[in-house]
Amino acid sequence: MKRLLNGNEAFAYGAIVAGANFYAGYPITPSTDVYEFFENNGEKYHVKFVHASSEVSAVNMIMGASIAGARALTATSGCGFSLMQEAISYMAADFVPCVILNVMREGAGLGDIPRSQGDYNQMTKGGGNGDYHSIVLACKSIRDCINMPRIAFELSEKYRNPVIVTYDSDIAHTKESVEINISEIKNDTNELDWILNGNKTNNPKRIQNIYYHDKGYDNNLRNKYELIEKNEQRYEEYETSDAEIVLVAFSICGRICIDVIKKAREKGIKVGLIIPITLYPFPQNAFKKLNCCKKIIIVELNILKQMRCDVEYYTKQKYEYHSINSMSTCPTVLDILKYIEEMR
Amino acid sequence: MYDLLCEGCGHRSAMMLLDEIIQEKKIKEKTILALDVACCSLLIDFVEYDSIMCAHGRVLDVTKGYKEMKKDNVVISYMGDGAAYSIGIEEMIHSARRNDDALTIVINNGLYSMTGGQVAPTYIDSSNLGFKIEEIISNFSITYLARAALSDKENINIAKQYISTAFDKYMEKGGFSLVELLSPCPTNYKLSPKDAANMINEKITKVYKIGEFVNA
Numbered sequence: 001m002k003r004l005l006n007g008n009e010a011f012a013y014g015a016i017v018a019g020a021n022f023y024a025g026y027p028i029t030p031s032t033d034v035y036e037f038f039e040n041n042g043e044k045y046h047v048k049f050v051h052a053s054s055e056v057s058a059v060n061m062i063m064g065a066s067i068a069g070a071r072a073l074t075a076t077s078g079c080g081f082s083l084m085q086e087a088i089s090y091m092a093a094d095f096v097p098c099v100i101l102n103v104m105r106e107g108a109g110l111g112d113i114p115r116s117q118g119d120y121n122q123m124t125k126g127g128g129n130g131d132y133h134s135i136v137l138a139c140k141s142i143r144d145c146i147n148m149p150r151i152a153f154e155l156s157e158k159y160r161n162p163v164i165v166t167y168d169s170d171i172a173h174t175k176e177s178v179e180i181n182i183s184e185i186k187n188d189t190n191e192l193d194w195i196l197n198g199n200k201t202n203n204p205k206r207i208q209n210i211y212y213h214d215k216g217y218d219n220n221l222r223n224k225y226e227l228i229e230k231n232e233q234r235y236e237e238y239e240t241s242d243a244e245i246v247l248v249a250f251s252i253c254g255r256i257c258i259d260v261i262k263k264a265r266e267k268g269i270k271v272g273l274i275i276p277i278t279l280y281p282f283p284q285n286a287f288k289k290l291n292c293c294k295k296i297i298i299v300e301l302n303i304l305k306q307m308r309c310d311v312e313y314y315t316k317q318k319y320e321y322h323s324i325n326s327m328s329t330c331p332t333v334l335d336i337l338k339y340i341e342e343m344r
Numbered sequence: 345m346y347d348l349l350c351e352g353c354g355h356r357s358a359m360m361l362l363d364e365i366i367q368e369k370k371i372k373e374k375t376i377l378a379l380d381v382a383c384c385s386l387l388i389d390f391v392e393y394d395s396i397m398c399a400h401g402r403v404l405d406v407t408k409g410y411k412e413m414k415k416d417n418v419v420i421s422y423m424g425d426g427a428a429y430s431i432g433i434e435e436m437i438h439s440a441r442r443n444d445d446a447l448t449i450v451i452n453n454g455l456y457s458m459t460g461g462q463v464a465p466t467y468i469d470s471s472n473l474g475f476k477i478e479e480i481i482s483n484f485s486i487t488y489l490a491r492a493a494l495s496d497k498e499n500i501n502i503a504k505q506y507i508s509t510a511f512d513k514y515m516e517k518g519g520f521s522l523v524e525l526l527s528p529c530p531t532n533y534k535l536s537p538k539d540a541a542n543m544i545n546e547k548i549t550k551v552y553k554i555g556e557f558v559n560a
Contacts, residue, residue: 022413048412052405053438060402064378064409067396068417072409090399189413196394196410198374198417208397210381212348212389 003180007171008033008075010145011101013180015073016045018150020099021187022070024050024061026080029113030169031103034075046187055083062098063091067196067207069189071153072098078105081119082127088162089128093209093221095194097156099149100134101165103172106328114328115168115252120306123164124280131218133225135159135232136279138250139167142176157192159228166279168301170252170330228281235283236275239265243272244292245340248311249299250276252330257299259333264340271340279307284314295343297322299336301329348386352537354527355383357494358451359391361504362420365511366393371418378407380423380432382458384451387422401432404439404446411445418447418515425452425466425524429475440481440520447514448522449507450477452552453529461532468551477524478557487519489558493526495544502554509559519560526552 005013012034015023023038042049048065052058055076062072076084081102091098102123106116123136135155139145148165156163191197196205211217236254238261240246245264247257254275264271272293274286296319298308305323312321324331324339331339346356366372377395379388380403388395398406403421411419428436428450439446454467454474465475478489488510492503503525510521526548528540535543 022409024409050408050412053434056402057405057435057438060399060405061409061412063398064396064406064411065413066409067406068410068413070409070413086399087402094397196376196396197414198372198376199392199394200373202392204392205394206388206397207395208388210385210388210397212386 001180002177004175004177005142006033006173006175007139007142007145007167008103009037010142010178011075011149011165012037013182014146014149015099016047016185017180017182018071018153019186020047020071020073020149020153021189022048022062022065022072023074024052024058025074025076026052026055026058028077028080030105030172031075031077031101033172034101045185055080056087059084059087059100063087063096066096066098069191069195071187071190073100073149075101075103077103078111081122085128088134089126089130089132090209091162092132092134093130094207095160096207097160098162099152099156099165100162104166104168113169115170115301115330116328117168117251117253117301118306118327119166120279120300120302123166124282124310131221133228133280135161135163135228137163137165138277138279139165139171140251140254140275141171142174142178145171146178146180155232157190159224160194161224161228167251232278233281233283233285234277235286236277237286238273240272240274240290242270242292243290244270245272245295245297246290246293247271247273247297247299248276248307249273250279250307253299253301256330256333257336260336263333263337269340269344282310282314287315293319295320295322297324297340299324299331301326303327346387346390349383350531352528352530352540353383354451354453354494354525354529355387357500358449358525358527359387361500361507362449365504365508369511374417376410376417376419378403378410378419378421380427382424382456384422384424401427401435403427404432404435404444404448407446408439408444418511421446421448423450425450425454426456426464429477430465437481440484440486443485443487443519445514445518446520447510450522450524451527452524453527454548455529455532457529457532461529468548474551476552477522482557486521486558487517487560488513488521490556491524491526491552491554493544493549493554495526495528495541499554506556
């Protein structure tokens with residue numbers, strides 16, 4: 001069935017198709033459509049909805065539901081996402097899966113609600129305390145918003161780690177016509193072997209992150225992130241094999257850059273594009289295949305050039321790097337094209 | 345039993361009561377114990393139940409999420425007074441407001457014991473008036489609220505009776521149940537176990553009254 005959906009509605013439908021069955025949340029713009037969707041439609045699609053009294057409560061509720069075998073999720077933005085960091089760290093340490101949507105807001109503090117990508121560091125480097133990462137998946141289209149919850153739940157269950165899905169408010173509120181098939185819904189509770197259901201075998205299961213006897217804690221965490229970095233890098237690449245200039249951009253910027261390379265190629269400029277889908281693990285493999293690249297332009301919506309630090313680090317600073325970036329003013333196709341032409 | 349706890353610690357009495365009650369009611373196979381941090385976390389390697397180590401003050405949120413998905417299990421929310429009435433008071437109030445299916449045990453010793461005995465909101469002296477949960481949540485439509493003391497045999501028997509009632513209400517009627525246990529911390533009171541227990545009987549129970557406040 002074809003539907004005209006914005007990114008948030010598409011994400012909610014995608015979560016239902018992926019088997020979500022528990023949502024706890026607290027409203028915050030620009031993610032609130034997801035909250036409202038589950039508030040209004042949760043019962044219809046067999047998703048238990050809870051009005052949490054804060055983002056802190058919401059994220060701890062999804063932790064509890066996940067330990068009972070739920071496919072549990074919440075959605076938030078900006079400062080709401082900050083409030084969830086302690087529990088995300090706990091879930092990473094506890095090996096508890098969950099999916100959290102973070103629709104990024106502009107700036108620091110309360111900031112404002114235009115498009116922005118300033119949460120890059122917070123999402124990819126941790127955000128909470130201690131030695132952990134969240135897996136971070138970025139959507140660049142409404143189609144991605146439909147598909148990403150399934151990938152997110154699969155990865156979170158495979159590695160027993162929180163997965164953050166993210167995009168900016170342009171993706172959240174742009175409407176596109178997309179195909180959805182809600183008849184595929186499976187929202188039974190998981191019965192994975194680590195789920196708690198009472199000690200029936202004289203072998204109690206423990207969801208724990210403090211160990212007085214077990215010495216395996218550090219190795220378990222280290223192995224988890226080594227496996228994720230080795231196996232789960234995801235990206236899209238466009239015309240990179242002969243590209244002398246490679247654009248790197250995610251979410252709305254990635255979307256815009258697809259048009260940039262078409263226009264540039266029409267002008268005979270060899271431009272390629274890498275769109276990271278996983279922001280963590282950073283898709284460093286994408287850069288190993290560049291044969292002719294001399295210059296990299298990172299297009300991102302934050303003033304600190306947050307993703308550029310990762311690009312420079314993972315490519316060992318062997319290219320010439322440029323940034324097109326601002327807090328929330330999205331460059332147009334022509335802006336980027338002009339920059340490329342002047343840069344040459 | 346519970347080897348990491350100090351001598352005379354109220355957590356040991358509380359856990360032994362829970363063990364007895366769970367055994368008597370034959371519900372071990374469907375019991376989940378959700379623990380708060382600090383001294384509560386010292387129990388996790390010893391308990392025979394499926395158990396969860398929660399963030400400080402968030403036990404009631406975690407158990408809310410769990411219970412929504414597995415309604416037949418008995419989920420004990422076990423925490424100290426710092427978790428229940430200080431950092432987690434928001435969760436406590438909203439869980440009581442919603443009358444969540446919650447079986448809450450609060451170990452109240454008036455202090456942050458793991459970190460060395462700093463005063464908690466429950467502490468009482470000339471400048472600290474204490475914190476009485478019955479003054480906060482009794483007017484919500486909750487199922488059960490009681491307080492007992494883990495100070496001597498007689499009081500421990502009363503505690504067992506209250507906890508047992510809370511279990512029965514939780515399993516039969518549902519809704520929010522809370523039993524607060526006035527609990528000695530000899531290490532931080534800097535008293536012998538016997539003197540710490542006596543102080544609860546002689547001083548603490550004069551302010552924190554023992555009894556059932558809600559029994560719906």
